[in-house]
Amino acid sequence: MVIRPARGLSIRTKLLLVAVALLLIPWMGYQYVREMKSFLLQGQEKALSLTARAVSTVLHDRPEFFNPDTGASKLIGEPNDLFAYPLPNYVRLDGKLDDWGESLDQATLYDGSKGLLCGPDYEPDSLFFRQLIGYRGPYLYTVFEVTDDVLILRDPKIRRLDNSDHVRVVIQDPARPVKRYLMTARQPGRMSVYLMDSNWQEPLTGDPNYDIAAEFLPTKNGYVVEIRVPRYIVASQTRIGFMVADVDDDLTREVDVVLNASQNLNKEPLARLLIHSPEIAKILRGLNRPVARIWVLDNQQQVRAVVGRLSREPETNLTANSLRDQLRALYDRALHGIYNLILETPSGEIRDLSANVSHRNDEIFTKALSGSPQTARRPSLDQTTEILMAAHPVWFGDEVLGVVVVEQSSNEVLFPRRQVLENVISVTLLVLIIVTGALLVFASRITLRIRRLRNAAEQAIGIDGRVRTDRITAEAGSGDEIGDLSRSVSGMLGRLSQYTRYLEGLPDTLAHELNNPLNVVNSSLENLQEELPQTQQSKYMERAKNGIVRLRSILTSLTEAANLEEAMKTESPEEFDLVHLVSSYVEGYQLSYPDRAFKLDVRAAPLRISGTPDHIAQMLDKLADNAVDFGTTGTPILVRLDKQHGLARLSVINEGAVLPEDMGDRLFDPMVSIGKKNARRSRLGLGLYVVRLIAEFHRGKVEATNRTDIPGAMFTVSLPLTTST
Amino acid sequence: MSRTIAIVEDDPDQRENYADALLANGYQVTAYGNRPEALAGMRHSLPDLVILDIMLDDEMDGGFDLCRDLRAIAPKLPIIFLTARDSDIDRVSGLRLDAWDYLTKPVNLQFLSVRVSSLFRIVDTLHTQTTELEAVLRLGALQLDPNSMSVRWNGKEVNLTLTEFWLVESLARRPGHVKTYENLMQVTRQSYVERNTINGYVRRIRKKFREVDIDFAMIQTVFGVGYRWQPK
Numbered sequence: 021m022v023i024r025p026a027r028g029l030s031i032r033t034k035l036l037l038v039a040v041a042l043l044l045i046p047w048m049g050y051q052y053v054r055e056m057k058s059f060l061l062q063g064q065e066k067a068l069s070l071t072a073r074a075v076s077t078v079l080h081d082r083p084e085f086f087n088p089d090t091g092a093s094k095l096i097g098e099p100n101d102l103f104a105y106p107l108p109n110y111v112r113l114d115g116k117l118d119d120w121g122e123s124l125d126q127a128t129l130y131d132g133s134k135g136l137l138c139g140p141d142y143e144p145d146s147l148f149f150r151q152l153i154g155y156r157g158p159y160l161y162t163v164f165e166v167t168d169d170v171l172i173l174r175d176p177k178i179r180r181l182d183n184s185d186h187v188r189v190v191i192q193d194p195a196r197p198v199k200r201y202l203m204t205a206r207q208p209g210r211m212s213v214y215l216m217d218s219n220w221q222e223p224l225t226g227d228p229n230y231d232i233a234a235e236f237l238p239t240k241n242g243y244v245v246e247i248r249v250p251r252y253i254v255a256s257q258t259r260i261g262f263m264v265a266d267v268d269d270d271l272t273r274e275v276d277v278v279l280n281a282s283q284n285l286n287k288e289p290l291a292r293l294l295i296h297s298p299e300i301a302k303i304l305r306g307l308n309r310p311v312a313r314i315w316v317l318d319n320q321q322q323v324r325a326v327v328g329r330l331s332r333e334p335e336t337n338l339t340a341n342s343l344r345d346q347l348r349a350l351y352d353r354a355l356h357g358i359y360n361l362i363l364e365t366p367s368g369e370i371r372d373l374s375a376n377v378s379h380r381n382d383e384i385f386t387k388a389l390s391g392s393p394q395t396a397r398r399p400s401l402d403q404t405t406e407i408l409m410a411a412h413p414v415w416f417g418d419e420v421l422g423v424v425v426v427e428q429s430s431n432e433v434l435f436p437r438r439q440v441l442e443n444v445i446s447v448t449l450l451v452l453i454i455v456t457g458a459l460l461v462f463a464s465r466i467t468l469r470i471r472r473l474r475n476a477a478e479q480a481i482g483i484d485g486r487v488r489t490d491r492i493t494a495e496a497g498s499g500d501e502i503g504d505l506s507r508s509v510s511g512m513l514g515r516l517s518q519y520t521r522y523l524e525g526l527p528d529t530l531a532h533e534l535n536n537p538l539n540v541v542n543s544s545l546e547n548l549q550e551e552l553p554q555t556q557q558s559k560y561m562e563r564a565k566n567g568i569v570r571l572r573s574i575l576t577s578l579t580e581a582a583n584l585e586e587a588m589k590t591e592s593p594e595e596f597d598l599v600h601l602v603s604s605y606v607e608g609y610q611l612s613y614p615d616r617a618f619k620l621d622v623r624a625a626p627l628r629i630s631g632t633p634d635h636i637a638q639m640l641d642k643l644a645d646n647a648v649d650f651g652t653t654g655t656p657i658l659v660r661l662d663k664q665h666g667l668a669r670l671s672v673i674n675e676g677a678v679l680p681e682d683m684g685d686r687l688f689d690p691m692v693s694i695g696k697k698n699a700r701r702s703r704l705g706l707g708l709y710v711v712r713l714i715a716e717f718h719r720g721k722v723e724a725t726n727r728t729d730i731p732g733a734m735f736t737v738s739l740p741l742t743t744s745t
Numbered sequence: 746m747s748r749t750i751a752i753v754e755d756d757p758d759q760r761e762n763y764a765d766a767l768l769a770n771g772y773q774v775t776a777y778g779n780r781p782e783a784l785a786g787m788r789h790s791l792p793d794l795v796i797l798d799i800m801l802d803d804e805m806d807g808g809f810d811l812c813r814d815l816r817a818i819a820p821k822l823p824i825i826f827l828t829a830r831d832s833d834i835d836r837v838s839g840l841r842l843d844a845w846d847y848l849t850k851p852v853n854l855q856f857l858s859v860r861v862s863s864l865f866r867i868v869d870t871l872h873t874q875t876t877e878l879e880a881v882l883r884l885g886a887l888q889l890d891p892n893s894m895s896v897r898w899n900g901k902e903v904n905l906t907l908t909e910f911w912l913v914e915s916l917a918r919r920p921g922h923v924k925t926y927e928n929l930m931q932v933t934r935q936s937y938v939e940r941n942t943i944n945g946y947v948r949r950i951r952k953k954f955r956e957v958d959i960d961f962a963m964i965q966t967v968f969g970v971g972y973r974w975q976p977k
Contacts, residue, residue: 528832532800535829535850536756542851543762550769572851576831576939583832587945590833601968608969634944637968641940 031470032463039456042448049444053437060433061408065395068312068410068426073393075307075314076412076424083416102260102281102293107154111161115208115237115244120152120163127152127165130264130281145169147266149242151281153293160249160293162262164281168242170268174206180221181214182265183273187245188220189232190261191253192290201229203245205236211245220265259290311432315425316414321385324422330400330407330429352442355449359442384411388423397430406430469495469502477509486524487517527578534575542568577706581690584635584710588717591632595742598627598636598668599661605637606659609644616648616657623662629739631718639714642707643672643735650733652676667720667738675732679724687724688712708735715739748865749773751792753783753811754827755801759850763796763827766854767861780807784814791819794864796857797844799828799835812842821871823864827852833945846907856934860907867894884917884974887963901957908933909950912943916964921976923967947972 029037108121117124131148149166164187174184186204200216202223211234214223234247254260262281267273307314307327316325384396388411395410411425476494481487490513495506545564549556599622606620629636647657651674658673679687686692693705708724715722720739727734750772754760757778764774775792777783780801787795795815801807812824826839831849839847845864848857870892882889888897894910896903905913915932916924924932929943947964954961963975 528830532829536759539829539850539852540756540758540762543759543766543854546854547762547765547769550766568851573939579831580941587833591948604968604970606969611970633966633968634941634948638941638944 031467032460035459035463036456039452039459042452042455045451046445046448049448050441053441053444057433057437060437061397061430064428064430064433065397065408065410068408068428069393069395069412070410071307071312071314072410072412072424072426075316075426076414079316079414079422079424081416083421102153102291104153104155104160104293107156107161110156110159111154111163111246111248113210113233113235113246113248115235115246117163117165117244120154123154124152124163127163128281130279146268147264147277147279149264149279149281151262155251158251160251160254162247162249164245164247164262164264165239166242166245166264168266170270171238171243172267172270172273174204174212175273176206178273181216181223182220182267182275184267185243186265187211187234187247188216188261188263188265188278189247189249190263190290192259193255194258201232203232203234203236203247208237209235211236254293258293260293261290312426312428315380315427316422317380317385317425318422319389319420321380321389323380330427351446355442355446359438359445382409384409385423385425387411388413388425389420391420400429405434466502469498473502473506473509476506477513480509480513481516487513487520490514490517524582528582531575531579534571538568538571538575581706581710581713584638584713585717588632588635588714591635593630593632593718595628595630596633597625598629598670598739599625601633601636602640602659602661602670605640605644613644613648615653616651616655618644619656619658621658621660623660624668625661627661627663627668628742629668629718630742631739635714635717639711639737640670640672642711643670643737646707646711646735647672647674647733650674650676655732663741664738666741668741669736669738671734671736673727673732673734675727675730677733678726678731679733685723688722711735711737747771747773748793749775749790750861751783751787751795752776753778753780753795753801753808754798755779756798762854763857766858770858770861772861778802780804780811783811787815788818791822793868794823794825794861796825796827796861799826799830799839809838809842812839812844816843823868825860825864827857836945840906844906848908853934859934863894863907866892882914882917884920885963886958887917889914889917898954898957898961903953903957905950905953909946909953912946913950916972916974920974923971923973925971927971929971943971 103126105123105126107123109119111119127150129148129150131144146169147167149164151162151164153160153162155161166185168185172184174181174186181202181204184204186202189201189203191199191201198218200218200220201213202216202220203211203213205211213229213232213234215225215229216223231253232247232249234245237244237246264279264281265275266277266279268276311328313326313328313330315323318324382396382398384394388394391413393410393412395408397406397408399405400407407427407429409425409427411423413423414421472494473492476492480489480492490510492506492510492513495502496510497503498506541564545561545568549561555561603620603622606618609616610618644657644659651657655675658671660669660671660673662669662671688708688711689705690709691705692708708722712722715737718739720737722735722737725734725736726732750767752760752763752767752774754763754776755778760776760778764776767774775786775790777786797808797812799806799808801811804810808826808828812826815822815824820843823845824843826844826847827850828835828839828848829850836847846860848860880891882891886899888900890896891914894905894907896905896910896913911932911934912929915929926940926943929946933943933946947966951961951964954963965973965975967973
């Protein structure tokens with residue numbers, strides 16, 4: 021029986037296919053996150069409308085913010101803006117700080133770190149000041165609380181004005197020349213104010229300026245200067261700057277340091293002065309976040325203020341320090357392509373309406389201006405992403421003053437969503453790899469075990485169908501199903517080998533059983549001959565004895581094969597020359613079968629093999645018998661010896677009947693016989709079986725083929741040569 | 746005084762036939778059908794020679810067991826196995842039990858008588874040493890005594906069965922002369938002998954000689970024809 025190799029998928033492949041089902045996990049995650057998108061966007065919208073409401077709540081009842089003339093400059097967020105705070109009362113210019121009230125807490129501290137005009141010898145302790153700007157009625161007020169280690173007052177004998185500690189104010193209206201005001205004091209009290217040249221050295225005119233009033237008062241650590249400016253000087257587009265100049269040397273009277281009341285280092289810093297609603301501006305500035313943009317529009321849909329940005333700064337990549345981080349980065353990079361393939365990539369940069377737009381008339385604004393909070397979505401101008409908007413009206417009593425609109429890119433949701441997805445995919449992929457690996461190992465192990473069991477099971481029964489071993493050791497100790505299978509195969513083999521033993525013993529038993537009656541007949545005939553001497557000449561006596569011989573021959577061949585195997589096991593092989601043996605025997609056959617011509621064809625000599633000559637001779641006998649039986653009477657029988665691939669080949673070739681094609685190796689199975697029956701020669705089909713047994717015992721093999729030249733058969737035995745030849 | 750032969754054989758027909766044949770040759774015969782009877786009977790009166798079947802009724806190895814028991818009673822008693830079991834294992838087992846010969850069925854009754862008388866002759870030789878002697882054959886290291894049917898190689902006893910002795914004698918009588926299978930078959934005095942059987946006998950003979958002399962190679966195979974004793 022030929023065992024076909026498995027054609028279907030191997031267990032390993034099947035398990036791997038099953039493992040592919042794990043891919044459903046990231047798919048599930050993907051679906052989930054996709055579902056989550058709308059949910060998240062809704063949540064984001066809600067958050068935005070809450071923000072809009074909060075911002076609008078701050079702006080409720082502050083009509084001044086929306087006053088187009090005095091309202092806050094629309095762009096909030098320049099870092100050097102100066103703020104003017106509303107004061108609780110008018111300020112008396114007396115150098116005393118008590119009438120500034122609590123607003124003094126808003127004073128800004130300036131020291132060398134902020135603005136430093138000249139003087140390399142500046143020491144932070146030697147000069148710094150606090151400044152506060154406020155307004156009340158038609159006036160702007162500012163106070164400088166200067167800390168100065170050396171106080172130098174003006175010397176009237178010196179013409180230049182910058183020879184003492186002084187305060188500078190710069191005012192610039194759009195498209196007008198810069199006005200420089202210098203305030204200096206000869207003694208505590210009113211200060212002299214002059215319009216100055218660009219070098220701050222000479223006054224433009226000899227006359228002091230009376231637009232601006234200033235008061236000087238020395239203190240323990242320095243001095244205080246209070247300045248009053250009429251509001252008309254400072255229009256909404258006016259830029260303004262303050263400086264404190266310090267002179268420390270009484271003799272040289274050179275300006276050591278000029279400190280700017282500003283964040284920047286320009287020689288003459290100019291900043292917008294925001295004199296209205298600075299709290300609102302500050303609040304709005306506090307809302308200045310990189311993730312959202314807040315628009316404030318008045319009821320004419322004019323943009324009053326914009327803070328924030330829509331897109332984040334690109335995140336700076338942290339340098340991977342540890343090996344683990346590096347591995348992780350490598351892994352992430354490797355997967356990045358996959359992510360980009362299956363996930364929407366939120367664009368990092370969004371090009372959208374710039375903050376300089378002064379007028380917007382989206383539907384959401386008109387609706388919000390009619391008094392109801394709104395949410396909407398629109399694509400960004402570059403179409404790369406969606407922008408969520410939430411609008412909330414700002415109330416002044418029952419009147420809608422304006423509208424607050426908070427915009428945010430959906431990327432704010434999509435970024436974390438993508439990150440979640442990336443994490444899910446990374447983890448799943450890792451799990452998949454590990455699980456697949458584990459499954460692979462597991463499947464390989466199972467396959468290996470099953471293969472081992474299969475091989476053991478296959479080897480347990482020989483090619484001739486005999487049970488070689490009735491116990492399989494492979495996997496016999498395993499506690500699982502494969503172990504069960506192994507044990508069950510062992511059980512089957514045990515039962516089979518019992519049955520085989522019974523079958524093998526059957527010819528012996530049969531022979532024994534038949535031998536006894538045969539012996540009765542034989543001995544009775546002999547006794548009969550003694551008793552009745554006349555029967556000795558009887559032809560019937562002769563035939564009866566002939567029959568006994570034939571029966572005996574059948575019984576012998578029945579037991580021959582079984583006995584042969586036992587006999588061969590006890591033999592010790594010797595080395596001999598096959599050519600010598602075969603040629604001697606062929607001569608003998610010529611004598612035994614005088615009517616058949618035996619031809620010997622030795623193509624290679626000597627052919628030394630290892631084995632028992634008796635059995636080889638027995639094998640040759642069977643082959644010769646076979647050739648004589650099947651060869652056409654009168655045709656020669658050719659015995660050929662040659663050498664091929666390290667094997668000695670012995671062929672017995674006869675003319676006559678061809679072998680049936682479908683017989684194959686079954687010819688050499690026991691009890692298989694072909695061809696004509698000879699009534700006088702019994703044939704049990706054991707001859708060729710004996711040939712095979714002997715050939716296999718000598719680690720050789722036997723094959724039967726048809727002759728190619730003329731009808732006839734060729735039986736070839738290949739036997740391994742000894743290494744010495 | 747005629748000799749007594751005990752036959753132990755479970756098949757009554759064969760038993761009777763053997764008995765008849767041996768009686769006709771002038772022996773007294775006691776026949777037993779099974780092992781216990783045979784053992785009891787022979788304990789009572791010991792025969793001069795025993796012919797044993799191996800399978801006795803239900804006992805597969807009854808003959809072997811009986812042989813063992815008899816050896817305990819009479820170590821020198823000549824015992825012949827006459828059985829249908831002809832496997833090498835059985836043969837070896839039988840001879841290990843110090844059987845004098847191992848014959849397989851069917852047996853020629855005349856040959857059986859010859860064999861029996863040969864055995865008695867050996868017994869006589871061992872006992873008396875006085876009757877006229879056949880010449881002892883000496884051939885190199887081989888010393889072959891047809892009277893006691895004993896063989897020595899280099900002075901050492903080679904323990905051969907009767908059949909084996911006959912084969913060695915046949916070969917050694919004419920060294921260098923090829924004895925064909927047909928010749929040797931005659932020598933074994935069995936009714937039906939195959940070439941394999943002769944080969945088997947020769948193998949066993951060689952083995953027994955090699956137990957005494959590892960380099961023994963006097964019996965040569967003449968492939969396809971037979972065997973011969975190496976001349977010189």
